[in-house]
Every structure is written in C-alpha cells, then in structure tokens.
Amino acid sequence: xxFVDDLxxxxxxxxxxxxxxKIILLLIICxxxxxxxxxxxxxxxxxxxxxxETIAFNKSRGLIILTTYINNKGPFxxxxxxxIGLMLITDPTLRDALQLKHVRKITIKGxxxxxxxxxxxxxxxxxxxxxxxxxxISAAIxxxxxxxxSGYAGIPIHGLIGNDFFESFMVRVYYDAGYLTIYNHRxxxxxxxxxxxxxxxxxxxxxxxxxxxxxxxKKIPLKMLIDTGAGLPMSLETYKGEAFPLPDKFIQAxxxxxxxxxxxxxxxxxxHLRIGKFDIKSPLSSFPFYEDAAAKVTSVPRNGTIxxxxxxxxxxxxxxxxxxxxxxxxxxxxxxxAHDMSGMELVSAGDGYxxxxxxxxxxxxxxxxxxxxxxxxxxxxNFKPVSQMSFxxxxxxxxxxxGRTLYIEMRRKEETFIGVLTLKRRI
Numbered sequence: 001x002x003f004v005d006d007l008x009x010x011x012x013x014x015x016x017x018x019x020x021x022k023i024i025l026l027l028i029i030c031x032x033x034x035x036x037x038x039x040x041x042x043x044x045x046x047x048x049x050x051x052x053e054t055i056a057f058n059k060s061r062g063l064i065i066l067t068t069y070i071n072n073k074g075p076f077x078x079x080x081x082x083x084i085g086l087m088l089i090t091d092p093t094l095r096d097a098l099q100l101k102h103v104r105k106i107t108i109k110g111x112x113x114x115x116x117x118x119x120x121x122x123x124x125x126x127x128x129x130x131x132x133x134x135x136x137i138s139a140a141i142x143x144x145x146x147x148x149x150s151g152y153a154g155i156p157i158h159g160l161i162g163n164d165f166f167e168s169f170m171v172r173v174y175y176d177a178g179y180l181t182i183y184n185h186r187x188x189x190x191x192x193x194x195x196x197x198x199x200x201x202x203x204x205x206x207x208x209x210x211x212x213x214x215x216x217x218k219k220i221p222l223k224m225l226i227d228t229g230a231g232l233p234m235s236l237e238t239y240k241g242e243a244f245p246l247p248d249k250f251i252q253a254x255x256x257x258x259x260x261x262x263x264x265x266x267x268x269x270x271x272h273l274r275i276g277k278f279d280i281k282s283p284l285s286s287f288p289f290y291e292d293a294a295a296k297v298t299s300v301p302r303n304g305t306i307x308x309x310x311x312x313x314x315x316x317x318x319x320x321x322x323x324x325x326x327x328x329x330x331x332x333x334x335x336x337x338a339h340d341m342s343g344m345e346l347v348s349a350g351d352g353y354x355x356x357x358x359x360x361x362x363x364x365x366x367x368x369x370x371x372x373x374x375x376x377x378x379x380x381x382n383f384k385p386v387s388q389m390s391f392x393x394x395x396x397x398x399x400x401x402x403g404r405t406l407y408i409e410m411r412r413k414e415e416t417f418i419g420v421l422t423l424k425r426r427i
Contacts, residue, residue, distance in 0.1 A: 044132040044168035045184075052183040055130040059178045060153045061391055062308040064228055068161070069128040071098050076158040078129075079149070080180075081229025082318070083305065084162035085204035087127070087139040090149055091158040095120065095141050103141070118143035129165065132182060137164055151347035152231070154354075154391035160229055163204035167320045173228075175312035176330045185321050194317065194328035197276045199226065201320050202300045208325070210306070212236070213271035214247055222303035226325070230307030231256065233337050234273065234285040237304045243290035244304065247271075251426050254345065254360055255286045265289045267339065267427055273310075278329060283310060284337045284427070309337060338399040341423035343367035346378065346394065354387040356394065366424045372410060379416070380409035398423065 046053070057080070058065040064080040076094070089095075095103070103120040120141045127134045139159075149157035165171070169182040199206045206226040211219045220239070232255065236244040250268035265288035273280045285304075313333045317326040343365020346356045356378040361367045378386050381397060397406060402425035409418045 044127075044129070044134045044165060046131055047133060050131060052181060053130050053132065054179055054181045056179045058155060059175065059312075060155055061231065061395065062175075062312050063153060063231070064173065064175075064180070064308070065153065065155070065157070066129050066161075068158075070094070071126050072128075073098060074128075077156055078158060079153075079160045079229050080165060081160040081162045081227065082166055082206055083225055083227030083229050084160050087125070087137055087159065087161045087164055089139050089141040089159040090145055090147050091156075092141060092143055092145060094158060098125075100125075100141070106140075117146065127161070127164075129161075130182070132165075132168070134164060134168070148347060150353060151349060154348040156353070162229070166206075166318055167201075167204070170321075171318040173311075173316045173318070174330075175308075175315070176332060194315065194326035195276045195278070196324050196326050198324050201323055205300070206318070206320070206325070207300065207302060208275070208306070211272075211274040213273075214245060215271070217245070219274075223301070225300075225302055225305045226311070227305045228308050228311060230305050231309065232267075232286045232307045233283050233310035234270075234307060235305040236270070236285050236287055237302070238290065239303060244287055246287055249427065250287065251362070253286070253362065255288050263288050269427060275306075276327065278314075278327070278333075280310070280313070280333075282336065284339055339425075339427050340395070340398050341366060341400075341402060341404075341425055342398040342421060343424070343426070344372060344378070344398070346391075348391060352387075356386050356391075362426075365426060366421055369424075370408075370419060370421050373412065375412075377411040378408065379411055382407050 055066065057067075058077070065077050066080055067075045068078040069075060076091075094100075100120075100122045101124075103122045106119050106121060107117070120143065121138065122141060123136065123138045125134075125137045125139055127137050169184060172181045172183070174180065197208065199208045201207075208224055208226055210222050210224055212222055213219060222236075222239075224234075235255070238244055246266060247268040247270060250266040253265065253267045255263045255265045255267075265286055267284060267286050269282045270285055271282065273283050313329060313335075314327040315330050316328075319325065343362040344358050344367040345360035345362075347359045349355045349357055358367070358372055358374055358376045358378065361372055361374060378394075380386055381389070381394065386394060400423065402423060404423045406421045406423065407418070408421045409416065411417075
C-alpha cells in the first residue's frame with residue numbers, strides 16, 4: 001500500500017498557497033515555516049534534564065505506529081512517516097473529539113484517479129509521544145477517511161506524523177525489536193553506529209542517492225525519497241523524465257491509495273539495489289503509472305521511493321541535523337522480499353479489526369483460480385479462525401512459499417464455502 005507522501009502533501013499545501021496569495025514557493029510543503037497563526041509550529045522537546053528515551057511501537061505490516069496524545073487526550077495511533085511534512089489527521093472524528101478551534105477549510109487535489117477532497121487546517125496542537133512534547137504543532141485534518149489505514153493495519157489509525165518528530169531528535173529505529181530510541185542532539189556523538197550515508201533534507205523530507213541494476217542497465221544512479229510510511233519495499237516512478245523502464249518480468253497491480261484515489265501500475269523485481277556498501281539482491285519494486293505519480297511531482301525531482309518493507313532490513317539512525325543516516329543490517333537483511341502469493345488484497349473491519357474482507361482479487365492468481373470474489377470474507381486458514389490471527393500472521397502465510405496448500409474457509413453473503421488454496425508465485 002502507498003500512504004500519504006510528499007506528492008499528496010504537495011498538492012494540499014499548493015492549494016493553501018493559492019489562498020495565501022502564493023507568498024513564496026518554499027511554502028509549498030515546508031510546513032514548519034508556514035506563516036500566520038493558523039500555521040504555528042513547534043518542535044518536540046523533553047521536559048527537564050532527560051536527553052534520550054526508548055519508545056515501543058506497534059509494527060503492524062511493517063509500519064511504525066506510535067501511541068500519541070493530542071491536547072491531553074488519547075491515546076491515538078499515529079504512523080511515523082518520514083515521507084510527510086505536515087502532520088496529518090486521517091480520522092475526521094478527531095476534529096470534534098478534540099474540540100479543535102481555528103480550523104480553516106481547504107481543498108486537496110491529490111494523488112490518484114479520484115476527485116478533490118475537503119480538509120481543514122488547525123494550529124496550536126499539543127502533541128505528546130512518550131515524554132517528548134511539542135506545545136504547538138500545525139496539522140491538516142481530512143474531511144473523509146479515504147485511506148482506511150485502520151483497515152490496512154488491522155488496528156485503529158488516527159493519522160501520520162513526520163518532519164515535526166524527525167527534525168526534533170536523532171531517531172534510532174530497531175524494526176525487528178519494535179522500538180525506537182530518540183536522542184536530543186547533544187547526545188549525537190554517543191550513538192553513531194553503522195555506515196554513515198549522506199542524505200538531503202529538502203522541503204522537510206529525506207532523500208538518498210542509490211544505485212539500481214535493471215536488466216541491461218547497470219548501476220543507474222537514482223535519487224529516492226526515504227518514506228517510512230510507504231508499505232511497498234520500493235517504488236520506481238521516473239527516469240530521464242519518463243516512466244521508469246519496466247524489468248523483463250512484471251505483473252499489473254493496484255499499488256495503493258493516494259489522496260485522489262487508487263494508484264495503478266506494475267510490480268516487478270530489479271536485479272540489485274545498492275545503498276552505500278550494502279547490496280540487496282532482487283528486491284521487489286512497484287512501478288506506478290507515470291500519470292498517477294511522477295507527473296504530479298511539483299517540488300523535489302526524484303526517481304522514486306524507498307519504503308518500510310526494505311527499510312526494516314536495517315537498524316537505522318535518522319539525523320536530520322547532520323543530514324545523514326546510519327544503517328546497519330539486522331536479522332532480516334538476507335531474507336528475500338516475498339510478494340503475496342494468494343492474489344487476495346485484504347482489509348480488516350469490525351470493532352476489533354479482526355474480520356478480513358477481500359478488497360481485490362488479482363487476475364490469474366491463486367485466489368482467482370479458487371473463485372474468490374471481491375467482498376468475500378475470509379473466515380479461517382488451516383482450521384484456525386482468522387479472528388484469532390493478526391494481519392501480519394495472515395500476510396506471512398500468504399507469502400510463505402510457492403505451491404504451498406492452505407485450507408481456507410470463506411463466506412459470501414450467507415453462504416460459507418471451504419477448499420484448498422494453492423499459493424502461486426507470480427513475481
């Protein structure tokens with residue numbers, strides 16, 4: 001899945017600027033410098049003499065989900081997303097629950113195939129994550145929860161936070177262990193571990209230079225957005241002003257949702273991705289349709305995005321102040337990145353997000369051959385009710401191995417049917 005990234009926020013803030021008489025181009029996505037009382041901003045700080053803190057996070061589907069309090073209310077679940085500048089509240093019910101004041105209505109022209117959306121901006125939010133507190137942060141609030149991030153993650157999700165947090169601390173992420181440690185910048189000399197790689201912070205987002213091998217084209221230098229909120233390993237969007245060339249083998253797929261609707265394209269594998277001295281063999285990548293993604297980039301030219309399914313192969317330290325990251329391979333580094341072999345795109349629902357419905361069936365996939373249809377409900381796998389399983393457990397089973405047979409139970413309206421699903425590698 002593809003979540004809110006700089007393309008969507010670009011469009012959001014571009015519309016803001018038209019209402020502010022286009023003050024300066026820099027304001028397009030530089031949320032920390034937006035002027036006026038509606039756009040006041042503050043960074044996070046520790047109270048007292050604290051200089052670091054370790055914070056556990058929920059890592060559902062590879063995402064970094066932090067327990068967050070806003071205006072002394074909560075807890076709320078926010079995705080830590082380095083691909084977003086302005087804090088974004090995706091759950092519109094929070095507008096009334098937090099009794100937000102000084103809201104201003106705006107229109108978002110977004111990423112994807114859908115219509116424009118209404119949203120609101122609000123300043124003066126007090127945001128607390130662990131013992132780190134920001135007294136006055138600006139945010140945008142969607143009028144409609146079009147992303148259904150809760151359905152994707154399998155737990156309630158209320159929004160995303162990015163630059164405000166990353167620019168306040170050095171952030172060390174232990175993906176495999178499920179926690180991060182944040183340090184104020186006075187402690188930076190104590191934690192420099194791993195390979196140091198320079199990055200650029202442009203319009204409040206981190207970019208990195210990498211090398212990619214695709215077919216006959218070797219060591220192609222690319223500029224990539226580092227996006228901890230993107231659900232795919234990598235997205236290759238453009239090269240030399242055109243759509244990125246496809247590898248020899250690929251499949252067509254729905255790549256996720258942006259502010260404007262579904263994003264279409266392809267999924268394939270590149271031969272190698274090199275980050276610093278580390279070589280990742282045959283990583284998966286999405287190749288979105290050019291008109292859905294790259295054609296809408298209006299701020300920082302880039303070739304694509306590196307997402308959480310690839311980032312979680314490393315222990316990473318983000319240091320925005322020094323414009324670098326430190327990376328060290330973890331236990332997942334040598335494990336190949338698998339693609340779903342069922343052909344079912346699932347979303348969770350219900351009060352506990354423990355019911356799983358089919359949102360899409362890929363043509364010629366195992367699910368298609370089984371006869372599964374959109375809106376069917378998955379009830380059980382190998383005689384275990386899926387209500388007792390997490391989204392990650394289900395996803396792991398469907399990625400496990402080519403040719404593996406799974407005994408599944410499905411429901412379509414009032415009819416229940418069972419059978420053997422044989423997983424099929426498609427890419």
